[in-house]
Amino acid sequence: MKAFSIICVISILLFAGCSKSKKQQETPQAPSVAVDHPQLRTVIYTFEYPGYLQAEQTVHLVARVSGYLESYQFTPGQRVHEGQTLFVIEPQPYKDKVTQAEANVESSKSKLAYTKASYERMQEAVKTKAISEIDYLQAQSDYGEALAAYEEARSQLSLANINLSYCIVKAPFSGRISRNMIDPGNIVGTDADNSALATIYKDNQMYLYFNMAYPDFARLPQNTPSALPVTIQDVNNPEKTWVAALDYSSPNIDLNTGTLSLRAIARNPNGELLSGMYVKVIVPYKSVPKAIVIPESSLGTNQGGRYVYLVGPDDTIVFRQVEVGVLTPDGMREITGGLTLEDRYVTKALINVRPGMKIKPTL
The missing domain is CATH 2.40.30.170 (Efflux pump adaptor protein, beta barrel domain)
Known part of the structure; x- marks a missing residue:
């Protein structure tokens, strides 16, 4: 009987020990949760x-004279430099016009010299009544016509030189040029249908x-x-x-x-x-020079707006609604109310925590 009592006592003690060990194993340990303090930084509202x-400047290059397009001297889509030759329109017809205009200038210049000398002689002769008034007026008229013809010839020479210069189309500035709008071998003109050559962009x-x-x-x-x-x-x-x-x-x-x-x-x-x-x-x-910010990923959203999970002094989770401002380019959200620099907030995995939960915070 005594032996049986001893066995019962030992069994009770063993059972109590096993129960205590099982209870210790079932008690959950506080999980580690990453936390951080809010930061201060300058926030820009935009x-x-x-x-x-x-x-900055766009120019549509057009032909200013008509003629046979001999060549273009650029790579479409690439950069060109100011003064660079871009297109060449056959210049020979315009060179011939310059030569003709130069000849007209020389001819009118000779006629002007003759009529001027004749007019000056008539001026002296009319004073002595050696010629009639009609002869004098005729000499004066001839001189005036010769002078006008000379000025017109010079003007035509200037125009011929200008038209000759238009045969070489140069870049008005450095920039990027489009493709050529017309191929060599075609006749270009000065009307809207066949004058467009290319477009150049000063970029x-x-x-x-x-x-x-x-x-x-x-x-x-x-x-x-x-x-x-x-x-x-x-x-x-x-x-x-x-x-x-x-x-x-x-x-x-x-x-x-x-x-x-x-x-x-x-x-x-x-x-x-x-x-x-x-x-x-x-x-x-x-x-805003001293704005409180936290990562946008550390904020949750509900019907009341935005919220964070804070960690209280006893390391338990606390829910808090906050007011937010702008989002910075690097993903930081300004907090305009509900948070201080001393607060500790849960940085990530918000779905794994809940209010009142005991945690082990890790910074």
Whole structure:
């Protein structure tokens, strides 16, 4: 009987020990959760508008004389330099006209010299009544006609030289040129149907055009866009951006749209910006120097707006609704209310935590 009692006591102690060990194993440990403190940084408020680019200068090259197109001397789509020969229209007919005009000048010059000398003699003779008044007036008229003919001949020579110079079409400035609109061997003319040769774009600087609503325009610094820096963003590749400076705003508001037309200048040394390119324009209008920010990925969204999970002093999860501002280009969201620099917030995996949950925070 005594042995049986001892066995019962031992069994009870073993069972109690096993139960205690099982309870210890079933008690969950607090999970590790990544947390962080909010940061301070300068946040820029911006407006965004669609815009388009245009070359600083665009010239449509046209034939200014008619003739046989001998050649073009450029690579379509490439850069050309100011003064470079682009097209050659057969010059020989115009050289012949210059030679003819030069001959006419010499002929009229000789006739002018003769009539001038005759007129001067008549001036002396009429004083002594050696000739009649009619003869004198005739000499005067002949001299006047010869002088006019000489001036006309000189004018025709100048025009002939100008037309000859038009046979060589040169680049008016350095820039990028389009394809040739007409092939060598064709006859070009001065009418609209067959005068277009090519288009050249001066693109070392580009003009950016866009329209801005007047209420937004009124919020720009000092209500003036002069030299205000803006950002150009490629709509197809948002990572590609360029800087431009506003240099013009229209003096009136469009009654139909309530907008103003604005222009900015962007440097384009590498030719990345193309005329006719549609872009996004980012215009800064306000700077907040000491804004509280956290990653956008650390915020949740519900019917009440945006929220974060904070970690209390006892390392338990606390739900808090917050007010938010702008999103920065690197994914940081401004917090305008509900958060302080001393707070600790859950940085990621928000679905794995819940209010009141005990955690092990890791910075």
